[in-house]
Amino acid sequence: MQTGHPGVYIEELPSSVRTISAVTTSVTAFVGHTRRGPLNRPVRVTSFADFERRFGGLTAQSAVAYAVHQFFGNGGTTAVVVRVAAAGTGEEACTTLESTEGHSACPVMTVHAKEPGVWGSRLRLAVDHDTRDPEETFNLRILDADGSTRETFTGLSMDPGHGRHAETVVNAGSALVRADVIGEGRPDPSGTVSKPFADELPGLAVELTVKIGDVEREFTLHDPDRDGEPPRNVAELALLLERKLRALPDAPGRRAFAGAEVTAFGSRLQVVAGSTDPRDTVRFLGECANDLGLEATVNPPVFPLAGGADGDPPGPRDIVGDEAGKTGLHALRDVDDVNLLSLPELAAYDSTDDMITVISAAQALCRERRIFLLADAPGSWADVDSVRAGLSAFDPVRDGQTALYFPQLQMTDPLTGRLRSFPPSGAIAGVCARTDAERGVWKAPAGTEARLAGVRSLSVRLTERENALLNPLGVNCLRTLPAVGSVVWGARTLQGADALDSEWKYVSVRRLTLHVEESLYRGLQWVVFEPNGEQLWQQIRLDASAYLNTLFRQGAFKGATPREAYFVKCDRETTTDEDVARGVVNVLVGIAPVKPAEFVVVKIQQTAGQFEI
Structure with a gap:
């Protein structure tokens, strides 16, 4: 510190005491x-x-x-x-996602449960292209067998140079699955995906036949007398189609029609059944469906993982x-x-x-x-x-x-x-x-x-x-x-x-001794590479004694005074010149742990006569 004028100067000095903290005892x-x-x-x-x-x-x-x-x-x-x-047992559940963007189906990504076990066979994957860039990216949802969403990854790309590369994002963020990109092209969406609609929608007053699983129903897509004005864009068409599907009678014990979902992305529609049963695939049948482009890509509502073994x-x-x-x-x-x-x-x-x-x-x-x-x-x-x-x-x-x-x-x-x-x-x-x-x-x-x-x-x-x-x-x-x-x-x-x-x-x-050993082992790490002399030995004695005194005051040791309860010795008697030359400092610690009162003996003597008060 430089002194420039007469007065009082205050300088804060770092403490030379290094605290030895007690480690855990019951993990x-x-x-x-x-x-x-x-x-x-x-x-x-x-x-x-x-x-x-x-x-x-x-x-x-x-x-x-x-x-x-x-x-x-x-x-x-x-x-x-x-x-x-x-060894050699236990399998991870997995599935392979395909792409038909190149007109012929080819595998593009495998998804594995992150850990072996039957639990992975309960997982389901849902894919859609409802993103900001529906022609290039996709969303991936991981569902449970009951349909509840566990994880969601949005805006994924198959391009390794993209900031949302599917393999990188999923593997870094998922606690359930890992993904491996094995081909080019995006995974096809789950459900039935229409062909692109033109800017002007075709006539929608048509009779359609839809089949979900083994249940087949017929309905009118747009009835002017009941439905009012026809949809003006793909988003309004999606709402109309979803309402029509949900109004159809379902099979007993099923909610495939009642829970149907129709999503618009870009100029296309994606239709999925309200079910996580892969058999509940939505299929539009007939010439009218083909004219509307609804007989396009047909996939199950979810892609199930399979093959998991405990x-x-x-x-x-x-x-x-x-x-x-x-x-x-x-x-x-x-x-x-x-x-x-x-x-x-x-x-x-x-x-x-x-x-x-x-x-x-x-x-x-x-x-x-x-x-x-x-x-x-x-x-x-x-x-x-x-x-x-x-x-x-x-x-x-x-x-x-x-x-x-x-x-x-x-x-x-x-x-x-x-x-x-x-x-x-x-x-x-x-x-x-x-x-x-x-x-x-x-x-x-x-x-x-x-x-x-x-x-x-x-x-x-x-x-x-x-x-x-x-x-x-x-x-x-x-x-x-x-x-x-x-x-x-x-x-x-x-x-x-x-x-x-x-x-x-x-x-x-034994547990107290292990606790003291581990605490001293960690608390004295700072000693390594310090100058091996009296100043170091004094600091070791101070730090170790402070730690042991805390245990003594808490009742860990027997004895009425600290001297009776523990000792720390680190001086020229424990560390000779030979030890110093070899880079060794020896610390001798002794403790007197309390032992449990395993046998309590109470002696009772009967006395004759009367007690005086």
């Missing part, structure tokens, strides 16, 4: 089969309505769909869904996927914020070996990405004895970043209204999210506050004695308590078996 990933959606691509959804739009909602074949429904129903806020299908349910290999191709579980490598992982389809596997194979692959990803895995007990475990007998199969995957929950949930299936068993991991993830929001990630997602919403009962009703047999083995039990309902009544990881004596015994301790 849950679901991997498995869904009705629709992009294959092997993670999609973030923030409500079940969002899931329905992107993945087609509930279907009896999708355990993931129900798990996501239960996740949001129990307090979840954000999910990441990866759709997986069996594909076979994914097997273990499909869910594990390929790391190089980022398929299956490995699709999550492209997502930064994922804290929990649910694989609800595993509970239905007949082979425990297949289940362990997928869990093992999931654990490798979870360790690398600092994700906590919520595992469902096999659906074949029908009582405590079967759990104790089958638990040895989980010995190879006893990991501190995995928790196992038993038994399954009995809930009303929204599709059928009947009780059905569901794997609990989706609902558990929702409970974790709700607990994190209300209390913090350091609070165990268990206890009377961890109620399972919508649960009618449990597939196995456990007693306290049976719970006492499974809890020391690292199995988290779900219980039904009087006046409370169904709750999560266990908070141990798979390393939480008493015999293992692991430091990662509790779910809350």
